[in-house]
Amino acid sequence: MAEIRLKNVSKRWHNFVGVDNFNLTIHDREFLVLLGPSGCGKTTTMRMIAGLEDISDGEIWLGDRLVNKLEPKDRDISMVFQSYGLYPNMSVYENIRFPLRVRRVPKEQHHEKVMQAAKMVELLDFLDRRPAALSGGQRQRVALGRAIVRQPNVFLMDEPLSNLDAKLRVSTRAQIKHLQHTLQVTTIYVTHDQIEAMTLADRVVVMNKGIVQQVGTPTEIYDNPANTFVASFIGSPAMNLVPGELRDGTFLADGISIPSLPRDTSGPVTLGFRAEDASLVSEGGQFRADVYSMELLGEATMASFRIGEQLVSIKSDKSYRAEIGQRVHAVIPSSACHLFDARTGTRVSQPHKS
Ligand SMILES: Nc1ncnc2c1ncn2[C@@H]1O[C@H](COP(=O)(O)OP(=O)(O)OP(=O)(O)O)[C@@H](O)[C@H]1O
Ligand SMILES: [Mg+2]
Structure with a gap:
């Protein structure tokens, strides 16, 4: 034993x-x-x-x-x-x-x-x-x-x-x-x-x-x-972390607006989501930004965006192509969203399945 x-x-x-x-x-x-x-x-x-x-x-x-x-x-x-x-x-x-x-x-x-x-x-x-x-x-x-x-x-x-x-x-x-x-x-x-x-x-x-x-x-x-800390240490790429504000169950940051999130907290929060949980679309969605860089990974394409100080990655199909600087949209399902305390970094909500 x-x-x-x-x-x-x-x-x-x-x-x-x-x-x-x-x-x-x-x-x-x-x-x-x-x-x-x-x-x-x-x-x-x-x-x-x-x-x-x-x-x-x-x-x-x-x-x-x-x-x-x-x-x-x-x-x-x-x-x-x-x-x-x-x-x-x-x-x-x-x-x-x-x-x-x-x-x-x-x-x-x-x-x-x-x-x-x-x-x-x-x-x-x-x-x-x-x-x-x-x-x-x-x-x-x-x-x-x-x-x-x-x-x-x-x-x-x-x-x-x-x-x-x-x-x-x-x-x-x-x-x-x-x-x-x-x-x-x-x-x-x-x-x-x-x-x-x-x-x-x-x-x-x-x-x-x-x-x-x-x-x-x-x-x-x-x-x-x-x-x-754990979110940013695990995964390749690590989980996207975006500072913003939660108001009446909607997360808001530059170019991002995600409704249907928990209403039990409000104020400054950090949003977390994984690159593979979001998907790029030509219009609509909860996210819009200009492509900062594109990486061809073989089995997939990784597009990255600058949101304030943060680099955000979204994984796409291997055939996906966009130009650097091109405006694109993305769907970020609320079920894939993690919310962390803006100051301490501690999780404040479980990802909720809608
Ligand atoms: N004999 C010692 N006296 C003082 N500080 C020490 C001593 N041994 C280790 N430390 C400190 O304790 C901390 C932890 O060291 P440790 O060797 O356990 O790190 P580690 O996680 O194994 O890092 P690495 O991945 O670089 O091997 C470090 O800041 C190190 O400088
Ligand atoms: Mg060691």
């Missing part, structure tokens, strides 16, 4: 708060992703769980054990570091074998376990090489192989794909997902790449400046962001 519970966990260095009051239960065998911009406290959270960093406040539980004071080696956790941390003087085989030696796993089991792990990460052809003679992606797989060789209770992976090129990231990502599914080990995975988070996670924790912003499944976070 490898449930992990963090209760009011904080990390401070003097006056600086790296992680602020983190509360979460990570379920047995869950794939949890910590997502947030650089410096938001992802690695620190991970290091506290691994026992590599003392916690300033709170409790960390692994199953029914309070592990605050437990040495890293007694926590039965494997960590893949942001930089792979391979031993340069050891072969791939010995690198993968290393955790077995440290943990005094009986010698006669080593060969079989190393070969099994190496097979899973597709390194059987490279066992005699030193890390220096491997590509970035192969080194990454050695680090993974070393993490899985002894089947721990928990995997911690800190940006394991950060040094790979785009294509390799996609294939290694699929491999990690498959491995986790096969091994059924509770996994916490750190990334600042929202696509990686969305594709891998059972649940995502979005962090900013040491504070958890939202915890939810990828769908929940995409469809129902708790605030403008």
Whole structure:
């Protein structure tokens, strides 16, 4: 049983708060992703769980054990570091074998376990090489192989794909997902790449400046962001956010007028809608503006507009064409609209289905 519970966990260095009051239960065998911009406290959270960093406040539980004071080696956790941390003087085989030696796993089991792990990460052809003679992606797989060789209770992976090129990231990502599914080990995975988070996670924790912003499944976070930070961090492009005014259930901003919105709030608000939820039309609709730029994405066309300070994107059919500067209209259904507090950025209404 490898449930992990963090209760009011904080990390401070003097006056600086790296992680602020983190509360979460990570379920047995869950794939949890910590997502947030650089410096938001992802690695620190991970290091506290691994026992590599003392916690300033709170409790960390692994199953029914309070592990605050437990040495890293007694926590039965494997960590893949942001930089792979391979031993340069050891072969791939010995690198993968290393955790077995440290943990005094009986010698006669080593060969079989190393070969099994190496097979899973597709390194059987490279066992005699030193890390220096491997590509970035192969080194990454050695680090993974070393993490899985002894089947721990928990995997911690800190940006394991950060040094790979785009294509390799996609294939290694699929491999990690498959491995986790096969091994059924509770996994916490750190990334600042929202696509990686969305594709891998059972649940995502979005962090900013040491504070958890939202915890939810990828769908929940995409469809129902708790605030403008999450809305602007998830999705490619991110959710359009337009400041304006809500009056009698109608949202008003330059070139935008959307009726049939909730009437329980009024005054300054931020409107959110996703590029794919609006559609370009030749006239009418709730939105009109001049095309600022057009991007052909292959499977679709993305038109963008300047509304005040904001750039707004609307996705269209791949055959859609318009000139830069051309006036176009768009339909933005009220059911696709999210409203956020203009000052705090907190959601003030659920998208309502009409
Ligand atoms: N030993 C330390 N002393 C003081 N501040 C620290 C220390 N370690 C980390 N920090 C600060 O804590 C904050 C969180 O750092 P952390 O490494 O957890 O960020 P991160 O989310 O992993 O970022 P990245 O995506 O860049 O790896 C940062 O502002 C960092 O400067
Ligand atoms: Mg980090």
